[in-house]
Amino acid sequence: MNGVKKIMMKGVEAIGEAAIKAGCRNYYGYPITPQNELTEYMAKRLPEVGGIFLQAESEVAAVNMVYGTAAVGKRVMTSTSSPGFSLMQEGISYIACAQLPAVFVNVMRGGPGLGDIQPSQGDYFQATKGGGHGDYRLIVLGPSTVQEAVELTILAFDLADKYRNPVLILIDGLIGQMMEPVEFPDVQISYDNSSWALTGASGRPPRVITSFNIDPYGLEKMNLQLQEKYRKIEQNEVRWEEFMTDDAEILIVAYGSVGRICKSVVKMAREEGLKVGLFRPITLYPYPYEPLSKLADKVSLILTVEMSSGQMLEDVKLAVGQKTDVEFYGRMAGVVPSPEEILQHLKSFVFTGRH
Structure with missing residues (x-):
C-alpha cells in the first residue's frame, strides 16, 4: 500500500467503504446507535457503484434479506448494534446451516437489554459461541484500529466465500465512532459460486439451499458437515x-x-x-x-x-x-x-x- 493516500474516516464508514472495495453491492439494515453512520454511508455509496441499499422494517427483515441475497451468490452485508444483533440470531443460524457466505457487523453497546449506547464487549459469548439455536459457529474478527477494521472487512468477504460461512466483524462503539487515517488496498475480487448459487436452473440440474431437514439422520449429516468445516477453519484461520x-x-x-x-x-x-x-x-x-x-x-x-x-x-x-x-x-x-x-x-x- 506504499504511496496510497490516507483518508481520515470514522470507523463504521471505513468499514462500509472497505466492503464496497471488496465487491459488496448489497446492504440491508435498520437504524440503531452507535452504528447508524454505516447504514447512512451505504445508503449514499451503494447507488454510486450500482449497488442495492434497502432500509428494512426491522433487524429480522434485514437478516432474511441477507439470507436471500447470499443464496443467489451475491456479496452482501448488514450491520447493527447489540439489541439488533440479538434479533438477527435466528436468521444467522439459518444462514450458517444453509452454508451461505455473508458478512455481519456488530458495533457493541452496553447491556443487557436495551442498555445504553456506550461501547462495551458484552456480546462476546453471543458472537463466538453461536447466539442462535443449534451447533453452528461464525468466523469472528476483532479489529483494534480503524485501519485493521478496513483490512479485516476485506478479509471477511474472502473468508465468507472460502468457507461458505457467515463472518462477523465485532467492534464496539469506540472503534466504530473514532476517526483515524486509513488507506484502502487494491483488492482483487475472485470467488466462484457457480457450483451452488441459485441462479436459475436453465441448462443445469436444479439446486436446493436449505437449513431444514425433517429427518433427524439427514439433519445430523448436515451438522457433521458443518463440524468438519469448523475444524478446517480452526486449523487454517487463527490470527x-x-x-x-x-x-x-x-x-x-x-x-x-x-x-x-x-x-x-x-x-x-x-x-x-x-x-x-x-x-x-x-x-x-x-x-x-x-x-x-x-x-x-x-x-x-x-x-x-x-x-x-x-x-x-x-x-x-x-x-x-x-x-x-x-x-x-x-x-x-x-x-x-x-x-x-x-x-x-x-x-x-x-x-x-x-x-
Missing part, C-alpha cells in the same frame, strides 16, 4: 498479535479496543520495570488457544482485561489450564477502563501476591 512478549514475565490478554488500550499499559508498566507483554486475539473464533498456551509456559501471571464481566476470560482459562495464574479486570455497561486503572490493578495482583 493474533503479540506485543513485547519476548521477555515478558506478565501477560495481558485483551481484544479489540481494550487490546489497543492495553498496549499503553504495557509501555507504562515497562517504564516502571515490570516485564509485561500483550497477547491480542484477532480471530475470536477460531480462538488462538495454542499460541496463548505456549506463552503461558513463560509467564507467572496472566491478566485478562475486557469491557465485560469476563466472557473471553473463559477462553483464556481454557487455553492456559493450570500452567499459570489467571486474573481478571473488567468494566461493564459502557464504562471504558483507562490505562492507569488497568496498570493499578495489574500491580495490585503482582505486589500483593494474589497470583
Whole structure:
C-alpha cells in the first residue's frame, strides 16, 4: 500500500467503504446507535457503484434479506448494534446451516437489554459461541484500529466465500465512532459460486439451499458437515498479535479496543520495570488457544482485561489450564477502563501476591 493516500474516516464508514472495495453491492439494515453512520454511508455509496441499499422494517427483515441475497451468490452485508444483533440470531443460524457466505457487523453497546449506547464487549459469548439455536459457529474478527477494521472487512468477504460461512466483524462503539487515517488496498475480487448459487436452473440440474431437514439422520449429516468445516477453519484461520512478549514475565490478554488500550499499559508498566507483554486475539473464533498456551509456559501471571464481566476470560482459562495464574479486570455497561486503572490493578495482583 506504499504511496496510497490516507483518508481520515470514522470507523463504521471505513468499514462500509472497505466492503464496497471488496465487491459488496448489497446492504440491508435498520437504524440503531452507535452504528447508524454505516447504514447512512451505504445508503449514499451503494447507488454510486450500482449497488442495492434497502432500509428494512426491522433487524429480522434485514437478516432474511441477507439470507436471500447470499443464496443467489451475491456479496452482501448488514450491520447493527447489540439489541439488533440479538434479533438477527435466528436468521444467522439459518444462514450458517444453509452454508451461505455473508458478512455481519456488530458495533457493541452496553447491556443487557436495551442498555445504553456506550461501547462495551458484552456480546462476546453471543458472537463466538453461536447466539442462535443449534451447533453452528461464525468466523469472528476483532479489529483494534480503524485501519485493521478496513483490512479485516476485506478479509471477511474472502473468508465468507472460502468457507461458505457467515463472518462477523465485532467492534464496539469506540472503534466504530473514532476517526483515524486509513488507506484502502487494491483488492482483487475472485470467488466462484457457480457450483451452488441459485441462479436459475436453465441448462443445469436444479439446486436446493436449505437449513431444514425433517429427518433427524439427514439433519445430523448436515451438522457433521458443518463440524468438519469448523475444524478446517480452526486449523487454517487463527490470527493474533503479540506485543513485547519476548521477555515478558506478565501477560495481558485483551481484544479489540481494550487490546489497543492495553498496549499503553504495557509501555507504562515497562517504564516502571515490570516485564509485561500483550497477547491480542484477532480471530475470536477460531480462538488462538495454542499460541496463548505456549506463552503461558513463560509467564507467572496472566491478566485478562475486557469491557465485560469476563466472557473471553473463559477462553483464556481454557487455553492456559493450570500452567499459570489467571486474573481478571473488567468494566461493564459502557464504562471504558483507562490505562492507569488497568496498570493499578495489574500491580495490585503482582505486589500483593494474589497470583
